[in-house]
Amino acid sequence: MQGVTELHVPSDTDDLARPYWNAPIETMPVEQMRDLQLRKLKRQVDSLYRQSRLYRRKLDDAGFKPGDLRTIDDLAGIPFTTKQELRAGQEEYPPFGSHQAAPMERIVRMTSTAGTTGKPVFQGYTKFDIAQRNESICRGLWGFGVRPGDRVINGFALSMFNAGVPFCTAIEHLGAVDVPVGAERRAEGLLSIARDVKATVFIGTPSFAAYLAEKAPEILGMEAKDLGFRVVCGGGESGFELPAFQREMERVWGTRHVYDWASTSDAHPNVFAHCAHRAGKHQLTPDLALVQLIDPATGELKEMSEGAEGEYIFTHLDRQACALMRYRTGDILRVYTQPCACGRTGFRMDIIGRSDDMLIVRGVNLFPSAVQSVIGGFMPKLTGKMQIVLREKGPKVEPPLHVRAECAAGIDPANEASMRDAIEKVIRRDLGVTTALELASFGTFERTATKTKLVVVEPAAKESVS
Numbered sequence: 001m002q003g004v005t006e007l008h009v010p011s012d013t014d015d016l017a018r019p020y021w022n023a024p025i026e027t028m029p030v031e032q033m034r035d036l037q038l039r040k041l042k043r044q045v046d047s048l049y050r051q052s053r054l055y056r057r058k059l060d061d062a063g064f065k066p067g068d069l070r071t072i073d074d075l076a077g078i079p080f081t082t083k084q085e086l087r088a089g090q091e092e093y094p095p096f097g098s099h100q101a102a103p104m105e106r107i108v109r110m111t112s113t114a115g116t117t118g119k120p121v122f123q124g125y126t127k128f129d130i131a132q133r134n135e136s137i138c139r140g141l142w143g144f145g146v147r148p149g150d151r152v153i154n155g156f157a158l159s160m161f162n163a164g165v166p167f168c169t170a171i172e173h174l175g176a177v178d179v180p181v182g183a184e185r186r187a188e189g190l191l192s193i194a195r196d197v198k199a200t201v202f203i204g205t206p207s208f209a210a211y212l213a214e215k216a217p218e219i220l221g222m223e224a225k226d227l228g229f230r231v232v233c234g235g236g237e238s239g240f241e242l243p244a245f246q247r248e249m250e251r252v253w254g255t256r257h258v259y260d261w262a263s264t265s266d267a268h269p270n271v272f273a274h275c276a277h278r279a280g281k282h283q284l285t286p287d288l289a290l291v292q293l294i295d296p297a298t299g300e301l302k303e304m305s306e307g308a309e310g311e312y313i314f315t316h317l318d319r320q321a322c323a324l325m326r327y328r329t330g331d332i333l334r335v336y337t338q339p340c341a342c343g344r345t346g347f348r349m350d351i352i353g354r355s356d357d358m359l360i361v362r363g364v365n366l367f368p369s370a371v372q373s374v375i376g377g378f379m380p381k382l383t384g385k386m387q388i389v390l391r392e393k394g395p396k397v398e399p400p401l402h403v404r405a406e407c408a409a410g411i412d413p414a415n416e417a418s419m420r421d422a423i424e425k426v427i428r429r430d431l432g433v434t435t436a437l438e439l440a441s442f443g444t445f446e447r448t449a450t451k452t453k454l455v456v457v458e459p460a461a462k463e464s465v466s
């Protein structure tokens with residue numbers, strides 16, 4: 001790949017009309033990318049073997065030497081890495097864990113996972129890692145249409161979160177105005193600043209975007225669509241990828257540019273993001289992380305073909321401080337390999353669930369996000385907020401599945417028996433599951449800037465009240 005500048009270095013003479021942040025990488029033919037990946041993979045495996053306690057041990061235990069890696073397929077000889085291993089390694093070697101592969105003197109930043117499923121896991125970054133991180137975020141934001149001159153409100157949590165400070169740094173790297181408000185300032189603070197600085201881009205969770213639009217008239221005395229936002233984007237939970245939610249956000253924010261973004265804390269700088277066509281999210285960083293699909297039950301690799309589904313694992317290709325190999329994310333993807341009209345190469349994907357949140361309703365596998373998708377189709381009469389209410393912990397559930405969905409403001413659940421029947425019918429037809437749908441009045445679900453739980457366990461679950 002001689003002659004290819006791998007990271008785009010922004011300059012004052014950059015063509016702002018160009019569609020890609022880094023055209024040589026984002027449009028590289030798949031075969032050529034595969035060669036680049038292999039070259040980088042060899043280097044990464046070699047350096048981890050030499051510098052990471054965890055990987056030295058794992059490779060030795062597996063009888064695998066870095067020189068054994070001749071093709072990408074050979075990577076299958078290295079065992080998976082799990083979150084449990086990272087946690088255990090961190091107990092023993094705080095703060096970053098036994099996989100740390102750069103000396104502490106070269107680590108200049110840390111972030112952490114939210115800790116929603118246990119103790120937070122910390123990630124460290126060298127200056128080199130931050131450069132890759134900036135690049136990866138810029139590829140996404142540039143594709144969304146963010147340009148120098150934009151005032152970008154970061155509405156994610158800034159405290160420790162990897163979409164907090166690292167995003168702010170990347171916004172500056174892109175050349176736009178970083179407005180580091182953070183979810184910590186809540187709706188009042190964020191909306192006032194957005195109005196005062198004439199913000200043009202919002203980044204945050206979809207729940208927060210919806211909540212801000214709902215609160216704007218009360219807090220500012222104006223509709224969100226009159227604030228002048230051009231791009232509304234983010235991720236961290238399901239929402240921005242659902243067509244019905246996109247349409248609702250387009251309506252309330254007054255822009256067609258509503259985009260989804262996905263990554264996980266441990267995976268950075270690997271990111272997935274929509275392009276303007278929103279036909280699944282592109283893996284924007286095939287040069288920084290190798291993504292593969294496995295069968296979550298057997299661990300067998302699955303082919304990345306159009307429509308294939310499986311858990312995604314990744315192997316960093318260019319990470320120093322906290323690189324991971326064959327890391328099991330638990331996220332279940334559906335991938336698309338047909339070319340996208342935007343010209344980017346490589347695959348696109350949607351997250352269809354988590355390997356640990358799948359329910360089995362009398363033998364039918366069901367991801368809560370699939371139910372959410374159906375509920376979203378009934379916006380704007382519903383807010384799109386919903387929860388599956390279990391009597392006891394899954395994954396096995398006896399039908400009917402209890403689903404609680406929230407009506408929009410001004411809609412009386414008592415008058416909506418026909419909508420309830422229609423939703424139950426669509427879920428049965430599309431997902432093969434019988435549900436007892438409870439329509440709840442507006443305001444039932446707590447509004448937060450963070451993730452909304454799709455499944456709750458209420459041991460003495462209320463009977464359906466609708």
Ligand SMILES: [Zn+2]
Nearest residue numbers: 275277340342
């Ligand atoms: Zn595209």
